[in-house]
Amino acid sequence: MIRRLMLAAAVAALPVVALAGDARRDAILADYAAKARAADKGFSAFSAQRGETLFRTKWTGGDARTSSCTACHTANPRQPGQNAKTGRPIEPVAVSVNPKRFTDPATVEKQFTRDCRSVLGRDCTPLEKGDYITFMAGQ
Amino acid sequence: MRPLTFTLLATLLLLTFPARAGNDWMPPVRDATVQKECGTCHMAFQPGFLPARSWTRMMGSLSDHFGEDASLPDDKTEIIRNYLTANAGDVVNWGRAARYMQWVAPGGTPQRITENPDFLRKHRFPESVWKNPKVVTKSNCVACHSGAERGLYE
Numbered sequence: 596m597i598r599r600l601m602l603a604a605a606v607a608a609l610p611v612v613a614l615a616g617d618a619r620r621d622a623i624l625a626d627y628a629a630k631a632r633a634a635d636k637g638f639s640a641f642s643a644q645r646g647e648t649l650f651r652t653k654w655t656g657g658d659a660r661t662s663s664c665t666a667c668h669t670a671n672p673r674q675p676g677q678n679a680k681t682g683r684p685i686e687p688v689a690v691s692v693n694p695k696r697f698t699d700p701a702t703v704e705k706q707f708t709r710d711c712r713s714v715l716g717r718d719c720t721p722l723e724k725g726d727y728i729t730f731m732a733g734q
Numbered sequence: 735m736r737p738l739t740f741t742l743l744a745t746l747l748l749l750t751f752p753a754r755a756g757n758d759w760m761p762p763v764r765d766a767t768v769q770k771e772c773g774t775c776h777m778a779f780q781p782g783f784l785p786a787r788s789w790t791r792m793m794g795s796l797s798d799h800f801g802e803d804a805s806l807p808d809d810k811t812e813i814i815r816n817y818l819t820a821n822a823g824d825v826v827n828w829g830r831a832a833r834y835m836q837w838v839a840p841g842g843t844p845q846r847i848t849e850n851p852d853f854l855r856k857h858r859f860p861e862s863v864w865k866n867p868k869v870v871t872k873s874n875c876v877a878c879h880s881g882a883e884r885g886l887y888e
Binding site for chain 1: 802803874876
């Protein structure tokens with residue numbers, strides 16, 4: 596009986612853990628949400644769909660070798676990527692296969708700055724950053 | 735039989751060890767900050783391939799690093815500059831590092847390892863090799879030298 600109870604409790608806890616994600620990632624998202632709201636009072640929530648569009652769009656403002664995030668992170672974020680400029684392999688960016696992703700705020704900010712300038716030729720907005728992480732957290 | 739195998743092994747070890755540790759080994763990067771910050775876009779290259787003044791110049795121009803913005807906060811830049819200059823080719827000045835330094839003009843501040851004549855001499859490959867999608871560029875040492883990050887180039 597006790598064993599069955601424990602099992603039931605464990606099973607019940609599982610999806611909650613998966614949904615709750617990582618507290619550090621949640622804090623990063625909350626920070627971007629506050630900035631997005633400051634920029635636009637109409638902001639309501641991040642969108643995985645907008646994040647996917649950002650990820651797949653071919654931009655024209657940046658480096659010709661990297662017109663899209665997929666140039667290095669590949670079209671499938673669950674797959675390993677490769678840096679189009681240096682050939683160096685890159686670990687998958689989808690959170691489901693790489694749970695460390697988007698958990699260190701300094702790394703996240705540094706890479707957004709570098710990669711958005713390289714691809715879009717400008718910085719990404721807090722809204723775009725939050726959308727992107729939301730998309731990857733569901734991948 | 736046993737002693738013979740042992741002697742053979744010992745001789746082999748003696749033969750290969752000095753060749754590796756003595757002449758051809760390039761001391762790898764042992765600093766965590768350098769490994770992390772200079773190993774994101776490409777492998778963290780060993781400081782022994784360039785003289786200290788080259789690293790000083792590079793660390794002073796990270797915002798335009800081969801067309802990339804590789805800038806870092808000042809405290810990290812300082813740690814990395816100190817490590818690279820303290821372990822630079824003209825400081826180590828021994829083995830492979832010394833061989834690379836022979837080709838550096840007095841006062842010169844080369845920024846590329848892949849333009850050193852010692853590198854060029856060993857890498858005369860057809861263009862198709864460099865265009866291979868796994869290689870992409872000459873500076874992708876790891877694509878061909880699996881031990882590159884440990885300083886092993888054979």
